[in-house]
Amino acid sequence: MAEAVLAIRDLCKSFGALRATENVSIDLVPGEIHALIGPNGAGKSTLIHQIAGTLKPDSGEIEFLGKPVSHIGAAERARMGLGRSFQVSSLAPEFSALRNVMLAVQSRQGTSFRFFKPVMRDATLVEPAMAALERAGLKDRARVAAAELSHGERRQLEIAIALALGSRAFLLDEPMAGMGPEGSKTLTGFLDGLRREAPILLVEHDMDAVFALADRISVLVYGRVIATGTVDEIRSDPEVRRAYLGGAE
Amino acid sequence: MQTALFIEQILNGLQLGVMLFLMAAGLTLIFGVMGLINLAHGSLYMVGAFACAAVAGATGSFWLGLAASLAAAAAAGALVEILVIRRLYERDHLDQVLATFALILIFSEGTRWLFGSFPLYLDIPPLLQGTVPIPGGSRYQLYRLAIIGVGVAVAVGLFLLISRTRLGMRIRAGESDREMIGALGVDIRTLYTVVFALGAALAGLAGAMVGALQSVQVGMGEPVLILAFVVIVIGGIGSIKGALVGALLVGLTDTMGRILLPQLFGVFMDPSRAGLVGGAVASMLIYIVMAIILAVRPQGLFAAKG
Amino acid sequence: MTISRETAINLVLALLLLAVPFIAMQLGKPFYVTLATRMAILGLAAIGLNIALGLGGLVSFGHAAFFGIGGYAAGILASHAFSGQPLDFGLFAVPGSKLMPVIWAAAILAGGLLAAAIGSISLRTSGVYFIMITLAFAQMTYYFAISWPAYGGEDGLSITIRSTFPGVNTLVPQNYFLICYALLVVGLVLFALLRDSRFGAALQASRQNEVRVASVGIAPFRIKLVAFVISGMITALAGALYADLNRFVSPSMLSWHMSGEFIVLIILGGVGRLCGPLAGAMLFVMFEYILGGLTERWQFFLGLLLLGVVLFARGGLIGLLAGRARHG
Numbered sequence: 074m075a076e077a078v079l080a081i082r083d084l085c086k087s088f089g090a091l092r093a094t095e096n097v098s099i100d101l102v103p104g105e106i107h108a109l110i111g112p113n114g115a116g117k118s119t120l121i122h123q124i125a126g127t128l129k130p131d132s133g134e135i136e137f138l139g140k141p142v143s144h145i146g147a148a149e150r151a152r153m154g155l156g157r158s159f160q161v162s163s164l165a166p167e168f169s170a171l172r173n174v175m176l177a178v179q180s181r182q183g184t185s186f187r188f189f190k191p192v193m194r195d196a197t198l199v200e201p202a203m204a205a206l207e208r209a210g211l212k213d214r215a216r217v218a219a220a221e222l223s224h225g226e227r228r229q230l231e232i233a234i235a236l237a238l239g240s241r242a243f244l245l246d247e248p249m250a251g252m253g254p255e256g257s258k259t260l261t262g263f264l265d266g267l268r269r270e271a272p273i274l275l276v277e278h279d280m281d282a283v284f285a286l287a288d289r290i291s292v293l294v295y296g297r298v299i300a301t302g303t304v305d306e307i308r309s310d311p312e313v314r315r316a317y318l319g320g321a322e
Numbered sequence: 323m324q325t326a327l328f329i330e331q332i333l334n335g336l337q338l339g340v341m342l343f344l345m346a347a348g349l350t351l352i353f354g355v356m357g358l359i360n361l362a363h364g365s366l367y368m369v370g371a372f373a374c375a376a377v378a379g380a381t382g383s384f385w386l387g388l389a390a391s392l393a394a395a396a397a398a399g400a401l402v403e404i405l406v407i408r409r410l411y412e413r414d415h416l417d418q419v420l421a422t423f424a425l426i427l428i429f430s431e432g433t434r435w436l437f438g439s440f441p442l443y444l445d446i447p448p449l450l451q452g453t454v455p456i457p458g459g460s461r462y463q464l465y466r467l468a469i470i471g472v473g474v475a476v477a478v479g480l481f482l483l484i485s486r487t488r489l490g491m492r493i494r495a496g497e498s499d500r501e502m503i504g505a506l507g508v509d510i511r512t513l514y515t516v517v518f519a520l521g522a523a524l525a526g527l528a529g530a531m532v533g534a535l536q537s538v539q540v541g542m543g544e545p546v547l548i549l550a551f552v553v554i555v556i557g558g559i560g561s562i563k564g565a566l567v568g569a570l571l572v573g574l575t576d577t578m579g580r581i582l583l584p585q586l587f588g589v590f591m592d593p594s595r596a597g598l599v600g601g602a603v604a605s606m607l608i609y610i611v612m613a614i615i616l617a618v619r620p621q622g623l624f625a626a627k628g
Numbered sequence: 629m630t631i632s633r634e635t636a637i638n639l640v641l642a643l644l645l646l647a648v649p650f651i652a653m654q655l656g657k658p659f660y661v662t663l664a665t666r667m668a669i670l671g672l673a674a675i676g677l678n679i680a681l682g683l684g685g686l687v688s689f690g691h692a693a694f695f696g697i698g699g700y701a702a703g704i705l706a707s708h709a710f711s712g713q714p715l716d717f718g719l720f721a722v723p724g725s726k727l728m729p730v731i732w733a734a735a736i737l738a739g740g741l742l743a744a745a746i747g748s749i750s751l752r753t754s755g756v757y758f759i760m761i762t763l764a765f766a767q768m769t770y771y772f773a774i775s776w777p778a779y780g781g782e783d784g785l786s787i788t789i790r791s792t793f794p795g796v797n798t799l800v801p802q803n804y805f806l807i808c809y810a811l812l813v814v815g816l817v818l819f820a821l822l823r824d825s826r827f828g829a830a831l832q833a834s835r836q837n838e839v840r841v842a843s844v845g846i847a848p849f850r851i852k853l854v855a856f857v858i859s860g861m862i863t864a865l866a867g868a869l870y871a872d873l874n875r876f877v878s879p880s881m882l883s884w885h886m887s888g889e890f891i892v893l894i895i896l897g898g899v900g901r902l903c904g905p906l907a908g909a910m911l912f913v914m915f916e917y918i919l920g921g922l923t924e925r926w927q928f929f930l931g932l933l934l935l936g937v938v939l940f941a942r943g944g945l946i947g948l949l950a951g952r953a954r955h956g
Contacts, residue, residue: 125843151845163843165836167953173840176833179826180845186854191824198826238844359756409939415756416687420895421938423888427931435925548767548884551760559756598777605775609768613749616761620752 395526739864
């Protein structure tokens with residue numbers, strides 16, 4: 074197996090008596106979609122927060138691109154190439170889709186302390202941003218304010234931002250949530266291609282999408298990973314069936 | 323330093339702290355329950371002072387004046403809440419600041435219109451005139467002690483109100499979850515008006531009591547308002563306990579700083595220069611304390627939430 | 629190239645202000661020149677605040693501190709120039725000056741340093757805390773100015789002679805107006821450049837969604853602090869001009885009413901809009917003058933007007949005339 078892009082070892086996080094993350098070890102290798110599934114309250118979002126750097130783990134190690142990143146902040150991890158989409162869409166609402174993406178391009182290029190050149194006339198910002206929007210299927214909506222985009226389009230915009238950051242790995246927190254069947258299908262096709270660019274750690278409730286996309290699945294229950302394996306392995310795992318998939322099949 | 327002077331200054335500091343608590347408690351309650359920043363709180367303090375001075379002047383009774391101050395400030399508060407403030411709860415803080423700033427202009431100029439530009443004077447009631455002996459052989463104004471007593475009583479009363487009564491339960495519910503309280507069937511509009519009027523009455527009470535120590539004039543509420551802001555920033559916005567601790571801290575720091583700092587600087591400067599530098603630093607002392615506390619705890623000492 | 633409606637309105641406003649002194653002299657009412665100068669200076673001060681408040685969403689209720697320190701920089705340098713005594717900083721001494729560019733540089737430097745100090749503490753917080761803390765720190769400078777007797781204390785400091793500018797007779801009111809007007813235009817250009825730049829993009833985004841900004845790898849604190857410092861510098865420059873106009877500086881320049889007035893100017897004109905501060909300043913000064921002539925109680929009516937604008941006419945004058953702001 075190739076060298077892991079993202080490696081999480083023995084991560085633990087408690088809130089008082091509640092163990093939200095208990096000795097979680099997961100890795101993400103190039104070219105794969107690694108889905109993280111589990112019932113509500115299993116600690117999926119808590120885990121994503123710790124990986125992204127917005128929540129500090131109690132113990133354990135996170136390595137990204139071979140470097141330990143546990144001690145550095147979210148902004149720094151983002152600059153290293155850890156792209157993230159939010160469970161609840163988090164955009165600059167007054168800015169157009171284009172300007173939302175341009176902000177990411179700007180960050181990737183280095184400094185934001187440039188005071189005089191107008192961004193809208195800066196081809197080095199506009200062009201990469203338009204390219205990212207086009208890949209995410211949002212080119213026609215580039216000039217629309219983020220607040221006026223539909224729910225699905227905002228998801229696409231989140232992904233365009235992650236693309237524009239030149240991410241080396243994606244953390245996608247429920248990208249299908251709130252999407253209609255049509256939108257889910259388009260996004261599934263898009264994510265399918267995206268894995269060639271950078272591996273994806275995908276938190277998702279939509280099981281059709283997970284089974285269609287995932288190379289590997291990890292099942293999180295009460296903060297613990299109870300199984301990791303291929304789609305077929307997970308489908309047939311008795312403990313997983315009992316704990317989670319039970320009624321669904 | 324003489325013990326008597328020291329005790330006297332501590333009492334002065336307590337008295338200032340108690341006053342600030344009356345202001346800050348209302349501010350912090352209004353912020354905690356309604357999420358509103360109210361700059362016009364100082365105007366309600368002024369309304370209380372003017373009502374007390376006017377009624378006491380007309381009837382000769384300080385006590386009638388005191389009752390009038392509570393009634394006038396609460397009524398002004400309720401009126402303003404119904405006419406203006408309730409349109410601001412859903413707005414951002416900028417709009418709240420602007421609208422309540424506009425209210426200050428209206429209140430100040432309106433008061434000047436009614437009472438003229440000259441200050442009014444309010445006498446200490448005969449019952450509380452005179453002094454009492456304090457340890458160290460000196461004597462202290464009875465009236466100031468009474469203010470401290472009223473402040474302590476109000477603090478206890480507020481604590482009981484919030485922890486023991488139905489109204490208090492609703493206030494606590496309103497602080498933790500605004501939507502839930504609506505779902506519980508509490509008439510939220512009335513609750514907000516009541517909380518606002520309660521805060522206004524406390525400010526009016528403070529204004530009336532201080533009115534007998536200083537002159538009653540337009541603009542008297544503004545310095546107190548800003549000190550009360552410092553108090554709740556230190557204590558943590560939305561916390562009554564924080565308001566109490568913050569108020570006493572600010573009251574004592576300010577009073578003691580003005581006495582002690584010039585002496586402190588006197589150790590290594592000549593006396594006139596020490597008085598100058600010490601006085602200037604003392605005037606900034608509470609803000610410096612605020613900055614230090616914020617550097618350590620950006621949400622204040624007793625942050626109510628998040 | 630087509631000109632947007634807002635640009636057209638901005639041009640009309642700017643030309644209107646430029647025309648006032650000339651019309652005033654034609655009408656034989658030189659006092660109007662002073663009013664126009666006040667408009668330009670208050671407009672500049674509010675442009676400074678508009679960077680923090682309009683672009684960055686930082687509701688500073690303490691910008692009087694920067695306005696005042698700019699005013700005192702002018703007053704103190706002028707008083708030392710008059711007395712011939714150098715200004716003693718302990719480690720080094722600086723001679724006084726009555727040269728405008730020197731005074732402006734000093735005001736900008738002082739405003740920037742104070743803004744860095746206040747900002748680095750205040751920006752650790754947000755929302756209501758930020759409003760109250762900026763207010764409190766401004767109040768601190770106010771009390772300091774009152775209790776420090778070296779430069780007049782409570783009574784303020786008179787500036788005996790108006791400062792000079794090479795090649796210009798600054799004693800002629802129209803000339804002084806033109807100097808202030810030129811700086812106002814510089815302020816407007818600077819604001820427009822900042823707004824459209826990468827820095828402006830990061831600043832405006834951090835007003836809308838701070839988490840987003842951090843998640844694309846930009847640290848919002850530093851962006852906001854730099855914006856706050858630039859904002860303080862511009863307002864301090866306006867303070868120096870104001871002191872020179874009045875030939876007087878006093879603690880009232882540091883008072884919280886002044887801070888409130890700056891916010892009012894921006895709200896009247898339009899938050900975050902290029903010419904919002906200018907429109908607000910023109911309206912405010914005109915209102916003050918006309919209503920002040922009719923009744924002593926003009927502040928009462930100002931309060932009512934303000935209340936009406938906040939409750940019913942959000943977007944201010946520019947919003948009313950040019951519609952909602954657009955972001956590319």
